Amino acid sequence: MTAIPSPLGGPWATTKLQARLTANETTKGLRLLQGRWRSAFVAAAGLALVFMGFSIVVGGGFDRPLMALTLPELMAVAIAQTAALQGVGGIAEEINGGTLEQSQLGPAPHSVHIAGRLAALAVEGLVMAAALGAGFALAFRLHFHLNPAVLIPALLTVADALGYGLIMTALTVRISSTGATVHVLNMAIVFFGGMLVPSTAFPHGVEIFARFVPTTLGTQVSNTILSGHPLSAAWNNGTLPWLIVHVIVLLTLGWAIYVTFMRRARREGGLSPR
Amino acid sequence: MERDSAIELVGLSKVYGRGQDALTAVDSVTLSVPEGQVIGLLGPNGAGKTTTIKMMASLIEPTSGRARLNGFDVSRQRSCAVLQIGAVLEGSRNVYWTMSPWQNLMYFGRLKGLPGPQIKPRAERLLTELGLWERRNQTVGTFSRGMQQKVAIAVALITDPPIILLDEPTLGLDVEAARTVKEWIRRLAAEGKTVVLTTHQLAVTQELANRIAVIRSGKIIADLPTAELLASYAEDQFQIVVAGPLNGLRAALPSGAEVAPDGEVTRVTLPGADTGALHKFLGQLEAAQVPLISVTKAQPDLEEIFIRLIRDGGMPAVEAGATVGATAPGGAL
Numbered sequence: 001m002t003a004i005p006s007p008l009g010g011p012w013a014t015t016k017l018q019a020r021l022t023a024n025e026t027t028k029g030l031r032l033l034q035g036r037w038r039s040a041f042v043a044a045a046g047l048a049l050v051f052m053g054f055s056i057v058v059g060g061g062f063d064r065p066l067m068a069l070t071l072p073e074l075m076a077v078a079i080a081q082t083a084a085l086q087g088v089g090g091i092a093e094e095i096n097g098g099t100l101e102q103s104q105l106g107p108a109p110h111s112v113h114i115a116g117r118l119a120a121l122a123v124e125g126l127v128m129a130a131a132l133g134a135g136f137a138l139a140f141r142l143h144f145h146l147n148p149a150v151l152i153p154a155l156l157t158v159a160d161a162l163g164y165g166l167i168m169t170a171l172t173v174r175i176s177s178t179g180a181t182v183h184v185l186n187m188a189i190v191f192f193g194g195m196l197v198p199s200t201a202f203p204h205g206v207e208i209f210a211r212f213v214p215t216t217l218g219t220q221v222s223n224t225i226l227s228g229h230p231l232s233a234a235w236n237n238g239t240l241p242w243l244i245v246h247v248i249v250l251l252t253l254g255w256a257i258y259v260t261f262m263r264r265a266r267r268e269g270g271l272s273p274r
Numbered sequence: 275m276e277r278d279s280a281i282e283l284v285g286l287s288k289v290y291g292r293g294q295d296a297l298t299a300v301d302s303v304t305l306s307v308p309e310g311q312v313i314g315l316l317g318p319n320g321a322g323k324t325t326t327i328k329m330m331a332s333l334i335e336p337t338s339g340r341a342r343l344n345g346f347d348v349s350r351q352r353s354c355a356v357l358q359i360g361a362v363l364e365g366s367r368n369v370y371w372t373m374s375p376w377q378n379l380m381y382f383g384r385l386k387g388l389p390g391p392q393i394k395p396r397a398e399r400l401l402t403e404l405g406l407w408e409r410r411n412q413t414v415g416t417f418s419r420g421m422q423q424k425v426a427i428a429v430a431l432i433t434d435p436p437i438i439l440l441d442e443p444t445l446g447l448d449v450e451a452a453r454t455v456k457e458w459i460r461r462l463a464a465e466g467k468t469v470v471l472t473t474h475q476l477a478v479t480q481e482l483a484n485r486i487a488v489i490r491s492g493k494i495i496a497d498l499p500t501a502e503l504l505a506s507y508a509e510d511q512f513q514i515v516v517a518g519p520l521n522g523l524r525a526a527l528p529s530g531a532e533v534a535p536d537g538e539v540t541r542v543t544l545p546g547a548d549t550g551a552l553h554k555f556l557g558q559l560e561a562a563q564v565p566l567i568s569v570t571k572a573q574p575d576l577e578e579i580f581i582r583l584i585r586d587g588g589m590p591a592v593e594a595g596a597t598v599g600a601t602a603p604g605g606a607l
Contacts (some may be wrong), residue, residue: 003344004357004435017387024384028370035372035413097367099335102429105361106385107353232598252557267335269325 002194054196062135070141072222073195075133076215079125083165110226145228157218163250164214170258280468281307286339299325301492311470314483322492323472360430364441366428371415391594400428418584420451480576495588511572517565
């Protein structure tokens with residue numbers, strides 16, 4: 001019986017293999033989504049109801065200009081909530097079920113696993129966000145100054161939401177009660193992010209605090225462009241640079257926690273069912 | 275790469291926690307398992323079997339010592355070492371229940387770096403041979419425990435790895451499913467795979483393993499070929515069962531014989547391997563017209579040997595020879 005040689009060859013072969021392994025994780029994540037599409041639908045419907053309900057209560061009806069300002073945050077919340085809840089739930093279920101251990105029996109490093117996992121969460125969140133965004137924009141004929149430049153804050157907002165999801169997922173590797181915290185933080189994002197009331201309408205001190213909350217800065221930059229201003233306006237008022245910093249910090253922090261906790265779990269036997 | 279063993283564990287230890295709370299789960303385990311051997315790793319709950327297997331699989335980092343799989347160091351060459359193994363780990367789930375067997379095999383095959391076209395024919399063959407082909411597209415969660423375990427076995431074998439780690443593979447299975455698993459272990463052994471098997475069903479181990487290592491409190495207390503282990507506990511005793519009491523024959527028994535009335539029968543144990551004494555006693559029984567029920571040579575099964583080993587903390591010879599935790603001479607087959 002001969003030993004199986006390493007599939008890792010030169011740098012190109014390694015890169016190709018890692019891309020395949022990442023795609024494999026993403027495919028798995030999407031297949032698992034197929035098994036729970038009903039709960040994803042219910043989550044989207046819940047967000048839509050909260051959004052509409054608050055529009056009626058706060059806006060005194062469906063205030064279209066107000067909805068145009070809060071809809072981007074609804075989409076951001078959909079991605080952040082999916083990334084955090086499904087990220088936490090998914091990894092907790094894998095730890096408890098034992099599949100996380102099995103999924104470690106391959107040559108892929110931790111970064112490949114988590115990148116593939118986040119990509120699947122991004123797809124799920126984006127589908128939900130696109131459905132909500134398109135649905136409300138068409139149903140209420142909301143007006144936006146569409147500009148290709150909005151893709152930049154949109155992508156950064158997605159990355160910001162995934163960074164938040166990554167931190168929560170990483171914490172779950174070690175702290176099994178993270179799921180409860182996620183619900184509280186998701187509520188904070190809904191409130192401070194600007195899904196109910198635009199964050200620019202908050203008192204100055206509260207707005208500054210809100211900018212630390214994931215997705216708030218992304219929505220502020222997106223709204224700047226969607227209201228007809230150029231990207232440079234967001235750069236000049238400081239929101240875009242701070243958004244970039246926010247994204248980098250969240251992703252770096254999440255990745256560092258994930259790698260640290262996975263290594264620690266391997267030392268302490270924490271990958272096993274609890 | 276020059277190597278002698280498929281699995282080589284040298285001074286492998288695992289200590290959980292620190293200071294006063296420190297718990298030594300595995301203590302300087304040294305084992306060398308040649309290619310093609312089926313080794314049964316036995317021990318009571320909490321003895322360190324699963325921790326040892328998980329250290330082999332790189333799922334738990336050893337505190338000290340080294341594990342090599344086909345020459346690859348598990349800690350330093352992890353990406354190569356994990357490719358050498360397929361594992362069915364303890365616990366109810368080794369696969370994704372909301373995915374189908376086919377999707378699970380494609381995922382775990384790709385996880386090991388195999389491209390899809392290489393996985394498909396293997397997946398087809400494994401699912402067919404395990405009787406799962408017709409249900410390849412149904413979700414695993416709808417399967418019985420036995421069928422789920424078959425999927426787990428298929429997953430472990432999808433890359434045709436040379437080393438198979440089986441941690442309690444028959445746990446919770448009904449008789450038929452357990453038999454299927456046993457047949458597959460036998461088949462893997464016939465194919466020349468190296469198998470590490472842990473189970474509390476000692477009859478399974480006695481039947482399948484050609485070597486047995488017993489672990490207690492993290493230490494290997496016995497490590498011998500199965501036949502040698504059984505032979506070392508074979509007793510030079512004959513057990514005779516007769517109907518009714520012995521009456522006046524007690525006086526005719528050789529010294530050291532034990533008599534134990536047991537309801538309607540009497541059990542007599544004759545010490546020593548002297549068949550002359552046996553024949554003489556049987557003749558006396560016949561003359562006294564005491565009905566004979568059975569005559570057997572005492573040979574404890576693996577379960578009995580295991581209990582004695584755990585109770586005594588090792589084999590008497592091992593205690594005297596002082597190779598606890600090291601590969602016993604019989605280990606290097």
